[in-house]
Amino acid sequence: MTARLLRTAALVAALAFSLSSAVQGQKTASRTVDLTVARPESVGFDSQRLDRLHTLLQKAVDDKKLAGVVTILARHGKVVDYRTYGARDMASNTPMTRDTIFRDYSMTKPVTAVAMMILFEEGKWLPTDPIARYIPEFAHLKVYAGKNDDGTVKLVDPDHQPTMAELMSHTAGFTYGLFGNTPVDQLVRDAKLFQSANLQEFVEKVAKLPLLYQPGKGWTYSISMDIEGYIVEKLSGQSLPDFYRDRIFQPLGMKDAGFFVPKDKWQRFATQYFHDPKTGGLTTEATGAVNARAYTEQPPMPSGGGGMVSTAEDYYRFAQMLGYNGELDGKRILAPASVKLMTTNHVPEPLMTMGFGIGSQQIRPGFGYGYNCAVEYDPQLANLPDGKGTFLWDGAAGTWFWVDPANDIVFVGMIQRIGGGEPNVQYLSRSLVYQALIDPAK
DSSP, X not given: OOHHHXXXXXXXXXXXXXXXXHHHHXXXXXXXXXXXXXXXXXXXXXXXXXXXXXXXXXXXXXXXXXSEEEEEEEEXXXXXXXXXXXXXXXXXXXXXXXXXXXXXXXXXXXHHHHHHHHHHHTTSXXXXXXXXXXXXXXXXXXXXXXXXXXXXXXXXXXXXXXXXXXXXXXXXXXXXXXXXXXXXXXXXXXXXXXXXXXXXXXXXXXXXXXXXXXXXXXXXXXXXXXXXHHHHHHHHSSOHHHHHIIIIIHHHTXXXXXXXXXXXXXXXXXXXXXXXXXXXXXXXXXXSGGGOOOOSSOOSSOOTTTOOEEOHHHHHHHHHHHHTTSEETTEEOSOHHXXXXXXXXXXXXXXXTSOOEETTEEOBTTEEEOSSSEEESSTTTTTOOSOTTEEEEEOXXXXXXEEETTTTEEEEEXXXXXXXXXXXXHHHHHHHHHHTBOXXXX
């Protein structure tokens, strides 16, 4: 090879390395959170069409269906819509603000999944393991099999010990006891699980209760994620709030996330409202178990299924971390393979058409459940506009989020209304976001 050719080859190699480094640098830099709102057109959205989302949410507030709303929409890591609507508290007419703290309720569940996946990456458990390996009290669980001739509950042995994968996909046979009227649901209600002194007492109570069905033979929204919370504590040697703080909240910059609201932040805590069936509007009259907690101090029995509070920004940071395949701001929480495992459907095919589900989240062809979150493995089959692989969940007071890896979209919506599904802002927001995405290739 001549000297000229050698110099040319060296220059080409240097240029290739430089470009590669630049691209890699751009990829690393992009895995950050910048809440500066960019033009929607810069990532393929149409601003005028996106106004339809604003109109929907403002009308819900004007009609007193919602007190207030905070939403964040991002694509390719760029926040293109970050808005507040209405009031944090209607009586005082305190405006909704970006730093308002919300009750996340069941949006705690995906965070618990991440906690579990962190321990999975440390070799602490496997999906095929029986739950009893980590909770010996569960070694002799029984299964409900109808009633005996004398009217007592008939119990049988499980066909197999329920596994960790079944626990995390709501197919192990546990139940909340709140949404059904079977004898098992009544036994769960009578056990007063959420009045337990701590998670140890909670699992000891659960160990005495039968499963609703044979493991893997049904899907029931359940106490599974609260059981996971106990497992996190046992495998990590930390309390659930401390593990969340050290391994998830602090690394991700979720500065207001936790299991209670400190006194100095109380003025930012959103008032909780309930749907009033008489007027169709809102009331502060407390109903149901979901209002039992005061959130003034660290709970003695932290709930991995529904105990968190956070701001919209806090939860966006968490969701964007998942959208970035486990990394944010240079902090890697999970490997991409673990995120994929968590957000892949794990509901067996025979269960997909059996009418299982909770609220707006109905299991059906195309719409399944992974580890602590719903998964759209075929959105169009499920009559949804999202991209393939979208995962999501919501909370009892109406908070909702989704992550769409195919379109690189992350959305977080925060409200505080229990009961009453109209307008269904969770699903209407999805259609209004995607009708505004007019240049998906951008």
